[in-house]
Amino acid sequence: MKKIAILACRNIRERNLCPGDVRCLVAMNRREGEFERYKGEDAAIVGIVDCGECEGNKGRAVLSLALMKGPLMALGESLDAIHIGSCMAKFCPRKEDILKVIKEKVDIEIIEGTHYYTPPKIF
Numbered sequence: 001m002k003k004i005a006i007l008a009c010r011n012i013r014e015r016n017l018c019p020g021d022v023r024c025l026v027a028m029n030r031r032e033g034e035f036e037r038y039k040g041e042d043a044a045i046v047g048i049v050d051c052g053e054c055e056g057n058k059g060r061a062v063l064s065l066a067l068m069k070g071p072l073m074a075l076g077e078s079l080d081a082i083h084i085g086s087c088m089a090k091f092c093p094r095k096e097d098i099l100k101v102i103k104e105k106v107d108i109e110i111i112e113g114t115h116y117y118t119p120p121k122i123f
């Protein structure tokens with residue numbers, strides 16, 4: 001089974017503009033958007049972490065992803081791919097910086113985007 005993490009926009013999550021991360025989760029269940037690639041495949045979301053913050057430490061996203069690995073390993077689980085949440089992939093002004101750090105530090109498949117539903121009204 002393919003195990004997937006989502007990296008989401010902290011701004012949106014803190015303001016509760018995407019309660020429960022439902023857009024990403026529904027898209028995964030329906031295999032829509034960037035999750036269409038898993039149609040007919042056994043795949044699951046094992047965690048959702050946020051970018052850290054708008055200002056400051058670009059490494060926070062990497063730290064969050066690294067910290068996820070501990071409990072996953074303890075549970076005998078793996079992490080095979082990271083989807084960059086559509087909130088971040090489409091609108092984040094720091095996306096390229098954050099992705100650069102993740103690509104440098106985390107050896108894992110990175111896919112930009114999750115769902116293509118109407119985004120929260122923030123930007």
Ligand code: SF4
Pocket residue numbers: 008009010011012051052053054055087088091092093094095
């Ligand atoms: S850095 Fe980008 S993804 Fe993170 S909170 Fe700010 S806008 Fe959202």
